[in-house]
Amino acid sequence: MRTSIKQLVALSAATLSCVAAQAAPAKRPRLVVEIVVDQFRSDYLDRFDDLFLPAGRGQSTGGFRFLRERGADFSAARYPHFPLFTAPGHAVVSTGGYPYKTGIVGNDWYDKSARSPLYSVSDSGAKVVSDDASSKAKPMSPKNLRSSTLGDELKMATGGRSKVVTLSLKDRTAVLLGGRLSDASVWFDDSTGRWVSSDFYCKTGQLPAWVHDINERKIPNSNFGQNWVGSLPSAVLNRGWRPTGAPPFDHPIHGLGSQFPHPVNGGQTAPSSAYYKAWVLTPWANQFVLDSAQQAVQSEGLGKDEVPDLLAINLATNDYVGHAFGPDSPEMVDITVQTDKQLSKLFRFLDRTVPGGLANVTIALTGDHGVVPLVEDLAAAGFRAKRIEESEITTAAQNALVERYGAGKWILDYVEPSLYLDTDALKAAKIDPEEAQKVAARAVAALDGIYTAFTATQIEDGRLPNNDIGMRIAKGYYPKVSGDVMVITEAYHFIEGSPFSNNTTHGTVYSYDTHVPILLNGFGIRPGVYREEVSPADIAPSLSQILGITYPSACDGKPLAAALR
Ligand SMILES: [Zn+2]
Structure with a gap:
């Protein structure tokens, strides 16, 4: 039986494609x-x-x-x-x-x-x-x-x-x-x-x-x-x-x-x-x-x-x-x-x-x-280390705002890692929110174990330190969601709700x-x-x-x- 050229070509093409199918490496993981x-x-x-x-x-x-x-x-x-x-x-x-x-x-x-x-x-x-x-x-x-x-x-x-x-x-x-x-x-x-x-x-x-x-x-x-x-x-x-x-x-x-x-x-x-x-x-x-x-x-x-x-x-x-x-x-x-x-x-x-x-x-x-x-x-080994109660943060900010603007409930909440000010109350009292943020941030930053606090205005204006912490804040702040004051602790310090529910936690820089x-x-x-x-x-x-x-x-x-x- 003679095999025509055409048949041979067809056969070898089929063989080749079969070999190719077997040998071709997968393009994607399964x-x-x-x-x-x-x-x-x-x-x-x-x-x-x-x-x-x-x-x-x-x-x-x-x-x-x-x-x-x-x-x-x-x-x-x-x-x-x-x-x-x-x-x-x-x-x-x-x-x-x-x-x-x-x-x-x-x-x-x-x-x-x-x-x-x-x-x-x-x-x-x-x-x-x-x-x-x-x-x-x-x-x-x-x-x-x-x-x-x-x-x-x-x-x-x-x-x-x-x-x-x-x-x-x-x-x-x-x-x-x-x-x-x-x-x-x-x-x-x-x-x-x-x-x-x-x-x-x-x-x-x-x-x-x-x-x-x-x-x-x-x-x-x-x-x-x-x-x-x-x-x-x-x-x-x-x-x-x-x-x-x-x-x-x-x-x-x-x-x-x-x-x-x-x-x-x-x-x-x-x-x-x-x-x-x-x-x-x-x-x-x-x-x-x-x-x-x-x-x-x-x-x-x-x-x-x-x-x-x-x-x-x-x-x-x-x-x-x-x-x-x-x-x-x-x-x-x-x-x-x-x-x-x-x-x-x-x-x-x-x-x-x-x-x-x-x-x-x-x-x-x-x-x-x-x-x-x-x-x-x-702390037992001599490091600066401690828990900070959330209430310390809110109390410091609230007291500073009352001292500056008079009686009022100026803080809505602290939800880690941010303080949320009552923007409506500030507006009604004709208080500049940017200034109120600064007052709260300064009071919180002064607390023992707090490294610093950044205001929302400062973050949105890009006025952040050109260092590791500044970069982290910029990457962690979403304007429509984030709070008015972002709080950064010192190393080996963390802020926890009262009463403390965890023996340790995470969240820091x-x-x-x-x-x-x-x-x-x-x-x-x-x-x-x-x-x-x-x-x-x-x-x-x-x-x-x-x-x-x-x-x-x-x-x-x-x-x-x-x-x-
Ligand atoms: Zn986790």
Whole structure:
């Protein structure tokens, strides 16, 4: 049989195209996984490195060391804005933009038109979507976020074919990581122990079936009455810097007590809201979030086809533990080491589940802010360190305004980090608001432990010092949202409501709050240790480059080009 030239050409063309199809490298990852470990300081990676699983490969893939040693490790990442809270930090990660553009200037702020404090993601026009009628969760949406997110841009770029799923114990992080076009954004309802969402995401008024199935299993209840015991020998858990030698505080933490072993029952005889508030501080809660994320991958088919999907997860437990016990506590050692094991489990699952394994997945991990060491420990060692009661701030400002302008309630509220003056009352009394801001700012700045206070007028006119703090203020102020006087503490000082509800916190302009890891791994990433100063705002444009999509609308960050293939 003779083969014609035409047939030969057709045959070889077919063979060639077949070879090309096999050999052509994928242009995009199948799945992008963003992990924000809440309150995760950069130094944790080094301090606990010897306790982490080896980097490994395939079904022996580790956690943090896998990300660092087989990926790009940016060891000098710092947030350049102020204040360092969860909502602004997550908006930076998801949009690549700072509060001056995203409008997310705090976890909360004060709404002068409604004359009441406003939670960053609350939306009275939305409805809670829960499968438990007893839910006391409040309605949430991204309506106050003035930017698209990476997930939004991915949905737009693929005509909606990409899937975007976000999960967190915290509503604000699930919402701010998700944005407006997310397919499923769910958060934990500590009134019921179940995942909930909002009708902003669940247009049918029902949770996705896989979420409902998880809820029906009542997984959080299975730990009721157990103790959280440290998973490592006492000498290892107690390796932190503790000059006071003992827990220096005595604040009630949901019945957990101040030392291992921590009874997890919320002081109750059966699972209830008090129990769930205690449970979220345990490693079981992080495992629940990550197991639910695995279910999302399976049920939503994330990474299944060549259209890239996005899974974004916040691990809030690390933050709760830091607030309760501090960065040098045995609990911080334990939760970080357990997080490492839990991440390893997720990565091994992805390696088995996504076609082509982890090579077809891009992983980005960071923190949303750090945390102040316990001021009791610092003070015991001779550092200038203390808590400042919020009432000191409002009283100083109010007294100064009364002294200058006479009797009146001139302050509406202090919502960290800003004082809000009663502009209507000032106007009615024909008082120049700019001058009133100055009077309040001077009084607050004079307080012990306060570094300085900036007025809104000063910020809007660009009259800020040409230094690190001036830059942070400029990046953290949104004219229609921010307050009238922004308050900056000295290092190792923080302002807290009365009575103090946390043993330590975050939010300041200093290194312990601003320095977080950025770890990139997998598809499109060039492994290595990178020591140039970068920002978590660079994550969104880097992932946008890998995905070949437009940057989120408020993006300020720059691609981490050295680490991109
Ligand atoms: Zn946080």
